[in-house]
Amino acid sequence: MITLRNVVKSYNIDNKNFNALDGIDLDIDETEMLAVMGPSGSGKSTLLNILGGMDSVTSGEYIFDGTEVNNLKASGLHKFRRDNVSFVFQQFALMDKYTIFENVELPLIPKHISKLKRKKIVMKQLERMGIADQANKYPTQLSGGQQQRCAIARALASDNRLILADEPTGALDSHNGQEMMNILKEINKEGKTVVVITHDERIASQCNRIVYIRDGKITSE
Amino acid sequence: MGKIILKNIIHRKWSFIVTILINIVALSMIAMSVYIYENTTYCEKIIDKSMRYDIDNIGIITVGNLETEEGYMYDDMGEISQSMVNELKENDKIISVGAIGIEEGFDNSDIAKIQHELIDNEDNKNNNDDDELLHYYGMDSGIMDMFNIELTEGSIDKTIDTSDELTNYVYLGEGYKKKYKVGDVIDIQYKNDIHYRMIVNGFFSSKGIIAEPNVISTTAGFTSDKCCFKLKDSDVIIVHNMAYNGAVCFMVWNDNYSYDEIQNEVNKLAKRYDKTAHVVKLSKIIKEKVKEGNEISGYIMDVLWIILVTAVIMVTCIQITNILNNTSQYGIMYANGFSAGSIMTMLAVETFLNTIIAAVMSIVVVKKLIKFIFTAVTDENEVIDYIFKEYVIGVDILAAFIISIVSIVIPMIIIYRMKPVQLIGGEDT
Numbered sequence: 001m002i003t004l005r006n007v008v009k010s011y012n013i014d015n016k017n018f019n020a021l022d023g024i025d026l027d028i029d030e031t032e033m034l035a036v037m038g039p040s041g042s043g044k045s046t047l048l049n050i051l052g053g054m055d056s057v058t059s060g061e062y063i064f065d066g067t068e069v070n071n072l073k074a075s076g077l078h079k080f081r082r083d084n085v086s087f088v089f090q091q092f093a094l095m096d097k098y099t100i101f102e103n104v105e106l107p108l109i110p111k112h113i114s115k116l117k118r119k120k121i122v123m124k125q126l127e128r129m130g131i132a133d134q135a136n137k138y139p140t141q142l143s144g145g146q147q148q149r150c151a152i153a154r155a156l157a158s159d160n161r162l163i164l165a166d167e168p169t170g171a172l173d174s175h176n177g178q179e180m181m182n183i184l185k186e187i188n189k190e191g192k193t194v195v196v197i198t199h200d201e202r203i204a205s206q207c208n209r210i211v212y213i214r215d216g217k218i219t220s221e
Numbered sequence: 222m223g224k225i226i227l228k229n230i231i232h233r234k235w236s237f238i239v240t241i242l243i244n245i246v247a248l249s250m251i252a253m254s255v256y257i258y259e260n261t262t263y264c265e266k267i268i269d270k271s272m273r274y275d276i277d278n279i280g281i282i283t284v285g286n287l288e289t290e291e292g293y294m295y296d297d298m299g300e301i302s303q304s305m306v307n308e309l310k311e312n313d314k315i316i317s318v319g320a321i322g323i324e325e326g327f328d329n330s331d332i333a334k335i336q337h338e339l340i341d342n343e344d345n346k347n348n349n350d351d352d353e354l355l356h357y358y359g360m361d362s363g364i365m366d367m368f369n370i371e372l373t374e375g376s377i378d379k380t381i382d383t384s385d386e387l388t389n390y391v392y393l394g395e396g397y398k399k400k401y402k403v404g405d406v407i408d409i410q411y412k413n414d415i416h417y418r419m420i421v422n423g424f425f426s427s428k429g430i431i432a433e434p435n436v437i438s439t440t441a442g443f444t445s446d447k448c449c450f451k452l453k454d455s456d457v458i459i460v461h462n463m464a465y466n467g468a469v470c471f472m473v474w475n476d477n478y479s480y481d482e483i484q485n486e487v488n489k490l491a492k493r494y495d496k497t498a499h500v501v502k503l504s505k506i507i508k509e510k511v512k513e514g515n516e517i518s519g520y521i522m523d524v525l526w527i528i529l530v531t532a533v534i535m536v537t538c539i540q541i542t543n544i545l546n547n548t549s550q551y552g553i554m555y556a557n558g559f560s561a562g563s564i565m566t567m568l569a570v571e572t573f574l575n576t577i578i579a580a581v582m583s584i585v586v587v588k589k590l591i592k593f594i595f596t597a598v599t600d601e602n603e604v605i606d607y608i609f610k611e612y613v614i615g616v617d618i619l620a621a622f623i624i625s626i627v628s629i630v631i632p633m634i635i636i637y638r639m640k641p642v643q644l645i646g647g648e649d650t
């Protein structure tokens with residue numbers, strides 16, 4: 001489903017070009033659950049942002065299901081992101097001022113889904129994550145594990161095919177972390193493509209495949 | 222989307238309120254400046270509007286030993302005779318000519334007594350307000366068509382014979398309509414020995430405006446809006462002859478002829494009567510009178526720009542702080558499928574909502590304030606309403622749009638130039 005060919009992402013720091021990604025070749029299958037590992041600053045998050053259409057490549061090809069994402073302009077990239085990608089972040093990226101319900105509802109708004117349908121979808125996902133009773137609370141009133149469940153509920157609500165998780169267990173204890181992995185594995189079995197960035201070998205080993213990145217290059221699979 | 226905007230406003234209520242306050246102060250000052258500016262030029266516009274003809278083709282005739290060519294001081298004006306006016310009426314270069322005098326007075330003036338007599342006949346006592354300024358216009362039949370007087374009944378008759386001083390043809394305000402009709406003869410006994418006879422020739426609507434000849438014909442500047450009178454339902458126009466005391470003679474000439482030709486024509490005529498005559502263009506009189514006002518207006522315009530720029534800078538700063546404090550929200554929205562465009566629309570709607578609320582509030586506040594301050598001095602409620610409707614509201618809303626648009630530009634550029642990734646980075650902090 002995903003093909004990256006010689007992808008380079010460079011930043012200009014002090015007038016010098018710095019390649020955060022330096023010629024990445026990677027294929028990800030639809031059914032896959034992929035772990036990305038590597039030292040800090042190696043380019044893992046950069047890779048994930050490019051996969052998710054949050055950032056554009058400097059050079060190289062990114063093909064998603066036949067679409068040349070690397071050639072998409074801002075509006076095309078926005079539609080690509082809206083219709084295909086869901087993110088889960090280490091710090092949950094929930095909106096503090098919005099209730100749990102409203103946070104999960106968020107990705108449905110740009111999809112122009114009716115209010116009634118939105119409510120159904122949100123409640124279904126909250127129930128699945130076991131936090132339906134927290135719907136009217138605010139993120140800060142929830143535990144870390146509950147917040148990450150909310151983030152997952154939000155990712156599932158949009159029903160997008162690609163789930164990108166940047167250290168989803170990084171802010172959780174090992175028990176909650178493992179629970180999160182169980183949920184992600186379950187989602188993967190239901191047919192979603194999952195890419196997980198992690199520093200934790202035990203987490204990575206539960207995925208179908210692991211790629212290692214160092215200095216913006218894939219070193220081994 | 223509307224819900225998100227509403228939530229944003231509620232969550233940033235303090236900065237929203239502060240922004241509204243800044244906007245209200247700025248827009249109120251703008252509204253006030255516009256009012257003062259328009260008030261100084263009000264006379265020019267309203268006189269222009271009150272006339273049926275171009276003010277370049279209207280003039281005032283002075284007759285006598287006028288030395289100063291430029292001036293139009295009437296303070297020792299010689300009287301133009303009825304026969305001179307009659308000759309001018311015959312002249313086909315001249316459309317209308319005649320005198321007009323206006324008297325206003327409170328309850329105890331002669332005019333008021335006559336009018337009260339009319340009103341009393343009508344059993345319409347509620348018009349007998351002690352404060353009510355009653356107007357009584359003495360007008361030569363030859364000049365009635367110069368003003369934009371809208372007759373609802375009857376017609377203007379330029380050939381009315383006004384030689385009998387105790388028999389007058391009158392046009393009445395709509396307030397008299399219930400009691401009288403066209404053709405009625407009203408006999409009024411006044412001071413026991415004088416009998417006035419009034420013949421109703423028509424009725425006029427209260428839409429008309431009559432330029433105040435006493436202001437126009439003297440050196441007094443247009444300092445107040447008393448340069449015109451709006452016709453009222455209780456007003457009376459009496460078709461008068463030239464003997465009317467203190468009358469000012471207007472004329473309107475055919476625009477095929479130049480001012481010089483008309484001046485020559487009038488001079489030739491005056492010579493035959495052993496007099497000199499001078500025609501002063503109405504447009505010139507107005508121009509001189511508003512010159513002073515224009516200088517004040519110039520300052521007001523400068524002040525207006527300073528206020529606008531200051532408001533824009535302040536609102537922009539608040540917007541920028543707001544946005545920098547909320548980058549994570551925009552980042553999260555990006556990551557959840559919102560487009561840059563929709564996020565910017567959201568910001569723009571917030572800003573516009575703010576300034577529009579402020580504009581509406583400032584208009585209400587300033588209008589109340591102006592009515593409070595100025596009606597005590599000279600300005601009439603009607604004038605204030607008119608200037609607000611025609612100018613202040615429009616300019617204030619326009620200023621609100623300018624503030625919104627300009628203050629949103631920099632924040633939008635900031636958002637646009639920030640990568641979604643950077644925006645979401647704000648979440649960690």
Ligand SMILES: Nc1ncnc2c1ncn2[C@@H]1O[C@H](COP(=O)(O)OP(=O)(O)OP(=O)(O)O)[C@@H](O)[C@H]1O
Nearest residue numbers: 011012013020038039040041042043044045046047
């Ligand atoms: N916007 C940017 N401008 C300049 N340099 C950047 C930018 N974003 C990332 N980098 C650099 O690119 C490199 C890769 O960053 P990235 O965030 O992908 O690392 P990472 O592998 O996710 O690290 P970590 O495990 O600490 O999250 C880093 O050296 C970082 O400093």
Ligand SMILES: [Mg+2]
Nearest residue numbers: 044045046166
């Ligand atoms: Mg990272």
